[in-house]
């Protein structure tokens with residue numbers, strides 16, 4: 544325990560003992576068995592912890608250390624008084640100040656990365672003006688089923704569940720929705736979907752700071768928001784507006800994600816900062832929000848999205864997937880250590 548107390552894994556705010564994650568510790572003739580149960584998903588933790596093996600063997604007399612991991616994702620508190628969404632533990636809003644910065648691409652890959660790390664994940668396409676999630680998940684022909692005429696089952700794709708106004712009205716019709724009608728559509732689709740048990744529901748917001756964002760603050764129990772930006776000054780200025788808006792409406796901003804940070808040549812691997820350098824970091828420092836990750840402008844990301852097989856599905860072992868997995872773990876970790884755990888409610892559904 545003393546050895547474990549001295550070790551704080553990357554992005555954690557506490558060591559595993561103080562955080563209460565050590566569930567079991569047993570010494571057999573040969574092995575020291577340590578079981579950790581985490582309230583968030585993590586990535587690369589075992590290789591981090593393996594650095595302790597030699598020291599643990601020395602103090603315990605064991606020949607080897609066996610690490611065991613379990614996961615019970617915590618429900619974190621949210622600032623709004625909005626009613627819970629049955630079965631949904633945490634809601635993460637993905638936003639951007641400007642359109643076209645790669646918010647939906649990031650939201651989809653983030654949801655799939657959380658899933659790959661072992662969480663139960665859903666995605667809600669709240670971009671009621673231009674829903675793109677059905678296309679990105681390759682399920683444009685799907686329709687959420689309803690057996691009672693009041694609620695609907697989300698569409699399953701690549702291990703996650705999804706719902707989008709695009710499934711219900713067709714992408715072109717959605718663009719005419721404005722103001723209260725769009726907000727009502729979001730609230731309705733969120734509450735009338737039978738999400739099942741989810742650790743994380745990722746919500747892809749429309750760009751900007753409009754009615755939908757206000758609805759997220761007032762009617763949705765949002766745990767925290769992420770702001771996606773590119774390094775260009777125009778995008779950064781709008782990202783700052785987004786951060787201020789979330790703060791005004793009491794939604795914690797977990798951090799900034801810089802997309803299209805640099806261009807990586809698919810032929811020679813050369814990296815070039817097409818849109819300038821250091822923008823995301825500047826915003827993060829000036830507005831006291833962490834820079835959670837930087838993703839390259841890479842033509843394969845766009846191609847994967849267009850084919851309906853996002854990078855996490857098309858190349859789950861590739862370098863880009865590793866970046867999304869690292870980002871997802873950092874978000875899950877940050878959400879846990881910056882929030883307050885509340886008891887997870889048990890729901891029964893009337894049939």
Ligand SMILES: Nc1ncnc2c1ncn2[C@@H]1O[C@H](COP(=O)(O)OP(=O)(O)OP(=O)(O)O)[C@@H](O)[C@H]1O
Pocket residue numbers: 639641642643644645646647648649670673675749750802803838839840841842843844845846848849
């Ligand atoms: N890192 C990236 N590298 C290459 N292409 C990308 C990257 N991120 C996004 N794209 C591409 O950029 C385009 C815009 O992305 P996306 O739809 O995710 O943006 P958005 O911010 O959600 O836009 P909007 O909110 O206006 O709908 C898409 O064609 C997508 O495939």
